[in-house]
Amino acid sequence: xxxxxxxxxxxxxxxxxxxxxxxxxxxxxxxNIVFFxxxxxxxxxxxxxxxxxxxxxLVEENSVDKQGGGQxxxxxxxxxxxxxxxFKGLLPDLFxxxxxxxxxxxxxxxxxVADDVLAKHDxxxxxxxxxxxxxKSGQWQGTEKAKSQ
Amino acid sequence: MTAELGHxxxxxxxxxxxxxxxxxxxxxxxxxxxxxxxxNPASYLQLALTTFAFGCxxxxxxxxxxxxxxxxxxxxxxxxxxxKVAGAWGNHEGSLLLWVFILSLFGAAVALFxxxxxxxxxxxxxxxxxxxxxxxxxxxxxxSNPFERVTPAPLNGTDLNPLLQDPGLAFHPPMLYLGYxxxxxxxxxxxxxxxxxxxxxxxxxxxxxxxxxxxxxLSGGIALGSWWAYYELGWGGWWFWDPVENASFMPWLAGTxxxxxxxxxxxxxxxxxxxxxxxxVAFSMSLLGTFIVRSGVLTSVHxxxxxxxxxxxxxxxLATVIGGSLALFAWRGPQLKSSxxxxxxxxxxxxxxxxxxxxxxxxxxxxxTLYPLFIDVVGGAKISVxxxxxxxxxxxxxxxxxxxxxAGPFLNWxxxxxxxxxxxxxxxxxxxxxxxxAAWSVETGGSFxxxxxxxxxxxxxxxxxxxxxxxVRLFKAPPAQSLRRLRRIxxxxxxxxxxxxxxxxxxxxxxGAGGWKEESIQSMKPGxxxxxxxxxxxxxxxxxxxxxxxxxVLGTFSVFKDGDLFVVLNPEKRFYPVTQMPTxxxxxxxxxxGDLYAVIGDEEGTDGKYVTRIxxxxxxxxxxxxxxxxxxxxxxxxxxxxxxxxxxxxxQPLAPAATVPSS
Numbered sequence: 048x049x050x051x052x053x054x055x056x057x058x059x060x061x062x063x064x065x066x067x068x069x070x071x072x073x074x075x076x077x078x079n080i081v082f083f084x085x086x087x088x089x090x091x092x093x094x095x096x097x098x099x100x101x102x103x104x105l106v107e108e109n110s111v112d113k114q115g116g117g118q119x120x121x122x123x124x125x126x127x128x129x130x131x132x133x134f135k136g137l138l139p140d141l142f143x144x145x146x147x148x149x150x151x152x153x154x155x156x157x158x159x160v161a162d163d164v165l166a167k168h169d170x171x172x173x174x175x176x177x178x179x180x181x182x183k184s185g186q187w188q189g190t191e192k193a194k195s196q
Numbered sequence: 197m198t199a200e201l202g203h204x205x206x207x208x209x210x211x212x213x214x215x216x217x218x219x220x221x222x223x224x225x226x227x228x229x230x231x232x233x234x235x236n237p238a239s240y241l242q243l244a245l246t247t248f249a250f251g252c253x254x255x256x257x258x259x260x261x262x263x264x265x266x267x268x269x270x271x272x273x274x275x276x277x278x279x280k281v282a283g284a285w286g287n288h289e290g291s292l293l294l295w296v297f298i299l300s301l302f303g304a305a306v307a308l309f310x311x312x313x314x315x316x317x318x319x320x321x322x323x324x325x326x327x328x329x330x331x332x333x334x335x336x337x338x339x340s341n342p343f344e345r346v347t348p349a350p351l352n353g354t355d356l357n358p359l360l361q362d363p364g365l366a367f368h369p370p371m372l373y374l375g376y377x378x379x380x381x382x383x384x385x386x387x388x389x390x391x392x393x394x395x396x397x398x399x400x401x402x403x404x405x406x407x408x409x410x411x412x413x414l415s416g417g418i419a420l421g422s423w424w425a426y427y428e429l430g431w432g433g434w435w436f437w438d439p440v441e442n443a444s445f446m447p448w449l450a451g452t453x454x455x456x457x458x459x460x461x462x463x464x465x466x467x468x469x470x471x472x473x474x475x476x477v478a479f480s481m482s483l484l485g486t487f488i489v490r491s492g493v494l495t496s497v498h499x500x501x502x503x504x505x506x507x508x509x510x511x512x513x514l515a516t517v518i519g520g521s522l523a524l525f526a527w528r529g530p531q532l533k534s535s536x537x538x539x540x541x542x543x544x545x546x547x548x549x550x551x552x553x554x555x556x557x558x559x560x561x562x563x564x565t566l567y568p569l570f571i572d573v574v575g576g577a578k579i580s581v582x583x584x585x586x587x588x589x590x591x592x593x594x595x596x597x598x599x600x601x602x603a604g605p606f607l608n609w610x611x612x613x614x615x616x617x618x619x620x621x622x623x624x625x626x627x628x629x630x631x632x633x634a635a636w637s638v639e640t641g642g643s644f645x646x647x648x649x650x651x652x653x654x655x656x657x658x659x660x661x662x663x664x665x666x667x668v669r670l671f672k673a674p675p676a677q678s679l680r681r682l683r684r685i686x687x688x689x690x691x692x693x694x695x696x697x698x699x700x701x702x703x704x705x706x707x708g709a710g711g712w713k714e715e716s717i718q719s720m721k722p723g724x725x726x727x728x729x730x731x732x733x734x735x736x737x738x739x740x741x742x743x744x745x746x747x748x749v750l751g752t753f754s755v756f757k758d759g760d761l762f763v764v765l766n767p768e769k770r771f772y773p774v775t776q777m778p779t780x781x782x783x784x785x786x787x788x789x790g791d792l793y794a795v796i797g798d799e800e801g802t803d804g805k806y807v808t809r810i811x812x813x814x815x816x817x818x819x820x821x822x823x824x825x826x827x828x829x830x831x832x833x834x835x836x837x838x839x840x841x842x843x844x845x846x847x848q849p850l851a852p853a854a855t856v857p858s859s
Contacts, residue, residue, distance in 0.1 A: 056540040057548060064556045064593070071589040072560060079585040083578035101580060113800055117717040117807045136717050137430070137797040137809050140778040151582075 081151060086123055086130040089154055096155040102130060103149040111144055123148060123159070130154075134161040199264050202252030203343040206293075209245035209300070210333035212238055216326035220319035232315050235322035236307045242329065243304035246297045250284075253293055253342055257284045263349040266290060266342045272355040272774050274745040282366035283356040289342035291369055295486065296332045298370075298377040299325065302406075306381060313402065320388035321381075328380055331513045339506045355774040358746065364424040372417030372444055376482035378410020379451055383479035386472040387521060390528040395472060400462035403475070405834045407458060411451045412830035418444050419823040430780035430795045432715065432811035434819065435706075437586040442565045443485035446558055450478035453554035456547045464544055464609060466536035469529045470551070476525060480518045481558070487514065488565075542612040546604030553597040560589045591645060598652045598703065601696060602659025606666070620666055624658035638712070646711015653704035660697045691833025694825055701822030708790070708815025716810045719800050729812020731792060732756040733765075737804050738796060746770040746779075751796035751806060753783070767796040790814035 083101045084094070094100060102123055110122035119134050121144075132150050142148060142164060152161035216238035223231025256264050257280045260273050270283045270290070279286075285294040303325040310318050336342070359365075385403045389395045421444065426434040435441060454474040460467045487510045538544040564581045571579055602624060606617035618625075632651030665671075667689075668681040714729040722737035736752040753765040765783035772779070785792040790812055797807035 053537070053540060057545075057552070060540075060549065061552050061556075064552055065559075068556050068560050068589065068593055071592060072563065075585045075588040076581075079582065079588060081580045081582060083580065113798070113807075115800055115805075116719050117797075117809075137780075137795060137807060140430075140780055 083149075085125045086128045087125055089130055089159070090128050094154060096153045099151065099153060101149055101151050102132065102154075102159050102161075103147070104130075106142070106144050106146055106148050108144050123150065130159050131157070132159045132161050134164055136162075136164070138164055198252045198255050199261065199343040199345065202249040202256075203341065205245045205249040205252070206296075206333060206337060206343075209242050209249070209296075210330060210337065212241050212245065213326040213329040213333060216242065217323050217330055221323040224316040224319045224323075227316070229315070232319040235319040238326070239300070239303045239307040239322055242300040242326070246293075246300045250293055250297045253284050253290060254281055256343075257281060260353065262351070262353055263345050263347070264342075265344045265346045268346060268350055268353045270356045271353040272745065273352055274774070275355065275361070276744055278363065278366055279356055279361045282360070285369050286356055286360045286365075289336070289340040289344075291373070292332060292336050292340055293342050294370065295373055295377060296329055296336070298373050299329050299332065299380060302377055302381055303329070306384075306406075310402075317388055317392060320391055321384045324384035324387045325380065328384075328517070331517065335506075335509055335513060339509055352774075355745075355772065358770065358772040358775055358777050358779045359428060361772075362424060362428055364420055364428070368417060368420040368424060371413055371420055373486075375410050375412075375414025375417050375444075375451075376447060376486060378406060378413055379447060379454075379475075379479040379482045381406040382410070382451075382454060382475040383521070386475035387524065389472060389532075390524050393528055393531040395461060395468040395532050397462050397465060400458045400471070401838065404455070404458050404462065407451060407455055407475075407478075408830050408834045411448070411455055412827045412834075414444070414448050414451060415823055415830070416827050418448060419820060423820060426816070427782050427784055428779070430782045430809070432713070432782075432793055432795075432809070432813060434709065434816065437564075437583040439565050440489050442561050442586075443488040446561055446565075447478055447481040447485055449554050449558040449561070450474060450481050453551045453558075454478050456550045456554075460536075460544050460547050464536035464538065466534035466538070466544065467548065468532040468534050469525075472529065472532065473525060474551070474555075476518075476521045477555075477558075480514075480521070483514055483517060536610075538609070539611045541607065541614050543604065543607045543609045545612070546600055546607055549600055550597060550604070553593060557590055557593050560593060561586065564589065587645070595648070595652065598656055598699075601699070602656050602662075605660075605663045605692065605696075620662055621659055624655055624662050627658045628652070628655035630654075635707075635711075644711075646707045649703055649707025649711065653700045653707060656703065657697055657700035660693050660700065664693055686836055686838070688833045688836035688838065691829045691831075691836065694829030694832060696829075698822045698825030698827075698829055701818045701825060703822075705815045705817070705819030705822060708818070709813045712814045714812040717807070719805050719807045721803065721805050726808075726810060728810045729790065729792070729814075730757070731762060731812070733794065733810050735806070735808060738799075738806055743770065745774070746772045748781075749796065749799075751783075751794070751808070753794050753808075753810075755785070755792060763792065765792065765794045767794045769796050769798075786817050788817060791816045 081099050081101050082094075083103060084092070086102065086104050089100075089102060104123040104125045107122040107124045107129060112120045114120060117135050117137065119136075119138060121132055121134075122129050123132050124130075132152075134150065134152075149165045150159060150161035151163040151165070152159055154160075216235060219231045220235035220238075223229070223234065253266070256267050257271055258277070260267065260271060260280070262268050266287065266289050267283075270287045271280055275283065284290045303322060306313075306318070306321060306325070310321070313321070382403050385399065385406070389399055418441075421441070422434045425436065425441075426432075454471065457467050457471040457474055461471050536544070564585050568579050568581055571577065602621060603614070603617050606612075606620055607614075628651045631654035632647055635647045635650040664682075664685075667685060668678040670678050673681070716726050716728045718726060720726065720735040722735055725732050725734045727733075732755065734754045734756065736754055738749050738751040741748050741750050748771070749769045751767045751769075753767070755762045755765060763785045765785060767783035768781035770779045770781060771777075780795055780797075783794045791814075793811040793813055795809040795811075797809065799806055
C-alpha cells in the first residue's frame with residue numbers, strides 16, 4: 048500500500064466514525080431533546096402526549112397532596128396559569144411548596160404525568176428556566192442574581 | 197491576620213509567576229543560562245507561597261474565623277473537623293485556590309524531577325505553567341478572593357451544603373483537580389515542543405508519566421464523584437450524563453487518547469502533531485470542566501455555585517488559552533515531521549483507531565453538553581439534552597473500540613496480521629458469545645445494551661488474559677520458561693493489561709447495573725414486606741434520632757433471602773437545621789453479584805407508614821473495583837523503569853541541539 052493510500056484509510060475510518068456519530072446524534076436529537084415549558088406555554092400550546100417535555104415553575108402553596116403508595120399530586124404555577132402534576136416516587140430532598148421545581152414527563156389530557164422531578168440542591172437556587180418563565184409572566188420579584196451560597 | 201497573610205502570599209505568588217512566565221522563556225530563546233536557571237527557584241517559591249496561602253485558608257476554617265466571607269458562607273462551628281477542612285475547597289473561591297496550589301505543586305515537581313530535561317526546554321515548560329497560573333491568580337484576586345473579610349462578623353456561619361458533607365465528596369475535588377491540573381503538564385510540554393518545533397521519542401517518554409499520573413487521578417476523581425452520586429443522591433443511579441459529570445469525563449476521554457498516541461510517538465516517531473493537539477485538547481477540556489462546574493452557566497443538579505458575573509473573565513481566559521495554543525499549533529504544528537510509516541493493520545493503526553473513536557466520542561459529548569447553552573444564547577427554545585441522548589450516541593460509538601481493544605495488543609508494530617490475532621482470540625470470542633447468551637437468558641426486560649455490554653466485557657477480559665498467555669507462551673513452552681517470561685514482562689505492559697482488564701470490569705458493572713436494575717417504590721407500614729431482586733425486605737419501622745449537626749429519621753429493613761435473615765439495612769433521612777436542608781442517606785449492602793439499596797422517604801399519615809424506595813443494582817461493585825484496577829495499572833506503568841519520572845534521556849547526539857534556540 049502506498050503511503051498516500053494508508054493515510055486515506057485512516058481518513059476514511061475517521062469520516063466513517065464522524066458520519067456514524069452525526070447520524071446517531073441527529074436521530075437521538077430527534078427523539079431525545081426535551082423542550083422546556085412554563086405552565087402558560089404548556090396550556091397555550093398544548094403539545095400533546097407524544098413528546099417528553101419539562102415543566103418548570105413554582106410548586107403552588109398548599110397544593111401538595113400525598114395520596115399514599117408514593118403517589119403525589121401537586122400544582123406547578125408561574126402565577127399566571129397552573130398545571131396539575133402527578134408523580135409516583137420519592138420527591139427530591141429540596142422539593143417544597145413555594146419553591147422552584149422542574150418536572151420531566153408527558154402532558155396527558157390536561158395533567159402533567161411526571162416520571163422525574165428535579166428540585167435544585169440548594170435552598171435559594173432558582174432554576175434558570177423557572178426564573179425566565181416567571182419573568183415572562185411578569186411575576187419575577189427576586190433579585191437578578193439568585194445566587195446560591 | 198491569617199487571611200491577610202494568605203491574600204498577600206497570593207499576590208506575591210502572582211508576581212513570581214509573572215517573572216517565571218517571561219524571563220526563562222526569553223532566556224531560552226536568547227540562550228542566557230542565568231535567566232533559564234530562574235525557572236527552578238521561581239517554581240519552588242510559587243509552591244511555597246501557594247502552600248502558605250492554602251494553609252491560611254484551612255486555618256481560618258479550622259478556627260471558624262467568621263470575619264472571612266468564605267468561612268461564613270461555607271462553614272459552621274458545629275461542623276465536624278473533616279468537613280471544616282473539606283469546606284475550604286467545597287466552594288468556588290476555595291476550589292480555585294486548591295487549583296493553583298496543585299498547579300504550583302506540579303510545576304515544582306517538574307522543576308525537581310526534570311533534571312534530565314534539556315535546561316532550555318524545561319525553562320519553556322515552566323514558563324508556560326506560570327502563564328496558566330497567572331490567569332488563575334488574576335481571576336482569583338479580582339473576582340473570587342477566598343480571603344475577603346466581612347464586617348460586622350456574624351456569630352456563626354451558614355454551613356456547608358449538607359450534600360457535600362460526606363467523606364466521598366470531601367476527597368472528590370482534590371482528586372479531580374490533580375487530574376485536571378496534571379494535564380497542564382502535558383499541555384506545557386506540548387507548547388514548549390511547539391516553540392522548539394521539535395517532538396521526539398524522548399519528549400513522549402517525558403510526557404507519558406505525567407499524563408499517566410493525571411489520568412490515574414482523574415479516573416479516581418470521576419469514580420469518587422460517581423460513587424458519591426450513587427449513595428448520596430438516593431436515586432440508585434451512578435451516572436446521569438449531567439453537564440458537570442460530562443465536564444470531568446471529556447478531559448478523561450482526551451487524556452486517554454493522549455496516553456495511547458504518546459506511545460506511538462515514543463515507539464514509532466510518528467503521529468507527533470496529533471499528539472501535541474491531543475495534549476492541548478485534554479487541558480482545554482480540563483479548563484472547560486473547571487469552569488462549567490463553577491460558573492453555573494449550565495442548568496445542572498450540581499449548580500452549587502452560580503455567578504454569571506465571573507463569566508466574562510472565564511470566557512476570556514478560555515479564549516486566550518485555547519485560542520492561543522491552537523493558533524500556535526496551526527503556526528508551528530506543520531514543522532513536526534514524522535518519520536515512521538505503518539500499515540492500517542498494525543499496533544499503530546489500532547492505537548490510532550482508539551484515538552479516532554475517543555475523539556469522536558468526545559465531540560459527541562461536547563456537542564450534547566454545550567448544545568442547550570448554544571441554543572439558549574442564540575435565542576432559541578429552552579431545551580435539555582439528557583441521558584437518553586448520550587446513551588443513544590455515545591455507547592454505540594464506543595463499541596467498535598472495545599472490540600478492537602482486545603485485538604490491538606496482538607498486532608505487531610508497523611505491519612500486523614489480523615488473522616493470527618483473531619485466531620488467538622477464538623476462545624475469547626466463544627466465551628463472549630456464551631456470556632452474552634447467558635445474559636440474554638436472564639433478560640428481565642431491561643435494555644438490550646446490557647447483554648451487549650456483558651458480552652463485550654467478557655470479550656475484553658478474555659482477550660487480555662489471552663494476550664498474557666500468548667506472551668508467556670503458556671502450554672507452548674515448558675512451564676519453567678513460561679514462568680521466566682512472566683517475570684520478565686515489563687511493568688508498563690502489566691500496566692496496560694491491568695488497565696484494559698479494569699476497563700472490562702467497569703463495563704461489566706455498567707452493563708449489569710444498566711440492564712438488570714430492579715426498582716420498587718411504595719409506602720410501607722411496619723411489618724410489611726416487598727420482594728425486590730430475589731430478596732424480601734421487611735420494613736421494621738423508623739425512629740427519630742440526633743447526629744452531630746443534624747436530626748435524622750432512621751429506618752430499619754430486615755432483608756431475607758429464602759426465609760433466612762440476610763442483612764439489616766438502616767437508611768437515614770437527615771435534616772440539617774442550619775441550612776434547613778434535608779439529605780437522603782441510602783443504606784447499601786454490597787455483594788459481588790449486586791447491591792441491595794434501600795432509601796426511606798417521608799412519613800405518610802400518623803401510623804408509622806413511610807414512603808420507601810428499594811433497588812437491586814446488579815454488579816455495581818465491579819465498577820469501583822474495575823476503576824481501582826485501572827488506576828493500579830496506571831500506577832504500575834508509571835513505576836516502569838523506562839517511564840519513571842526524570843529517567844528518560846534525549847539520545848546523546850540530539851542533546852546539544854536542544855539548548856540551541858530553534859528560531
